[in-house]
Amino acid sequence: DKLPRQNGRHDYVDGTLRHLKIFTGGKIKISQIDEAWCEKFRDYLSDSMGANTVRLYLACVNIALNRAVKDKIILINPLQFVDRVKKVESERVYLTFEELQQLTRAECTAPEIKRAFLFACYTGLRYSDLIKLTWKQVCVNGTRHNLKFRQKKTGSFEYFPLSQTAY
Secondary structure: OOOOEEOOEEHHHHHHHHHHHHHHOOOOOHHHOOHHHHHHHHHHHHHHOOHHHHHHHHHHHHHHHHHHHHOOOOOOOHHHHOOOOOOOOOOOOOOOHHHHHHHHHOOOOOHHHHHHHHHHHHHOOOHHHHOOOOHHHEEEEOOEEEEEEEOOOOOOEEEEEEOOOOO
16 A cells, blocks of 8 residues: 555556566466576566565565465465565655745646645655645644644654645
């Protein structure tokens, strides 16, 4: 639930399926999936994408294989014996104040999306938290405005002041 959904599925599920079809020619029996197959699929993915995307796609395969074990279709998940791809910390690039000001002044054909993006920039909220917000979660105390909500990722309750710009 951490990534944008499309047609009820996460984008990375569609990507995993697309690459599985290419890698297998569109057909494979679950009995053919062994440790060597998993290593070859990992290497195939690694040849065309970054490590973090490979991790996501393999996680998707891992979920499917774990389900097959749970449903007693296979005895063990062969992916558990394959060396994991290490997570790579990506560089975060932040907009400068001047760039935010330019965005504020820029014309946009979707003003609600623009406002939501700018609000996220000024508050640091994740997309998953932003889309769930309602005006009921904004508390006004004199001239101060606070936001109260439960984070989707951590489940923790958050209460923090909003700047006048964010409000």
